[in-house]
Amino acid sequence: MAMTATLGYDDLPSLLTRLTGDEKHDRSSLSTLDVLWVLYDRILGGDDRFILSKGHGPAAFYTVLAAKGIIAADALDGFGSFDSPLGYHPDRMLASGAEFSSGSLGHGLGVATGAALTGRRVWCLVGDAELDEGSNWEAVQYAGRIGLSSLTAIVVDNDSSEHGWPEGIERRFMLEGWIAQRVDGRDHEALAAALLPDPDATRPRCVVAEVETK
């Protein structure tokens, strides 16, 4: 992806105000904001791939893409309108920078696994409630078994899973052979430290980014 840094983190609030529609008020759309910023600001390289599986509430995603010059900031103004490339769920055929069309939960991690099988470094963002979908666990199990070290799953945890994850999300990933840790999902330094590529990794990684309860 081509990234031309144009704006900083402090500019995100003003960009967010350009998005109109119900989605911008959805807390779930902002739960990902800091993770996305750190990813695009410090982590992702030109050959890396990012798959937003949690396509619900993409306001933060579009805002970060705009801040980084991947999409035009003017495109934010038409959010959700008929001719806008930016809908309530991202469509990779419309929105540059969206590498996977998502919105139906539980798809991204499988596709990320496929991309990572080629050796590509792939980061995939899912939500804690999204993990209710069984399809995620097919990918978690398989990636863990084969030691798919090029794959990093980021679980933004705003405690929105209806029945929760007793004993923790990260423990379930670890049981399947992943390296997993929990960090403060608003702490940029902690996020960056957890998300930086580890060239010596032999297992896939899961970073649970904890944010405010929904």
Added chain:
Amino acid sequence: MTGMRERFYELVREALDRDYRVAVVTAQIGTDSIGDHPRHFDVGIREQLMIGVAAGLALEGYRPVAHSYTPFLVERPYEMLKLDLGHNDLGAVLVSTGASYDAARSGRTHQAPEDVAAVGLLPGWTIHVPGHPAELESLFRRSLVGDDRVYIRMSEEENHARVDGGGLTVLHHGPPGAPLVLAVGPALTPVLEAVSGRDLTVAYLATVRPFPHDGVRSALGTGTDVVLVEPYLAGTSAAEAAAALVDRPHRLLSLGVPNAEFRHYGSPPEHRAAHGLDAEGVRRSLAGFLA
């Protein structure tokens, strides 16, 4: 003679060796037959993941081939076909085995006469229903070249000989105004036996999507009666046939597997006969329709 499934495994192994773009994803079906290869990924019994992984490989520029029994390749991960592949405009070659009732003894869970209708509901898919291993070979090889979405439906039922030509092939021209009997894939053998002694136009089709609208119009000529014999859900291509003849008065009889719970085990020939798709059944239906 090598059946379609065995031939497919040979072709897949060959493709993996010859074409660096080809990657194969399986979910425990056919895994051992295909064998180990750096680009053969068996994901375990995880069919949703199988299609997701195929989409991910396509995203990286590979030509993924995914394979399983028909219901596990099409029905269980259907939304992945629709979204991971279709909506993301990613290509893959999906090759099923089991057809409508090859696994008759396994019961309903392993039967999927709805598959072609289901895939046909999604835009942009090419659907092949080969009637012979040699047809499978040419269709599969052709499919590997592109980047589009292709579904190939293999079957243990097969015709005595391949039909060349691609598209709609007229095998016998009846007199002007003769009814057109259009047989799809392995339905050809019982159709040929059923029409014996009748002077009808008989045509064959192994690629049902895109549907050959012009070919049907041309084959029917001045006739008005069309009999469509498909080895899966009856009427799967009825709307396509009607669209082909939208400006022409016509009658259409669609033969295939009825849309009903069929709670019997047994053998494929028993199922074929029960569904009226053996030669006697087709003959009986023709007699009633053309009386």
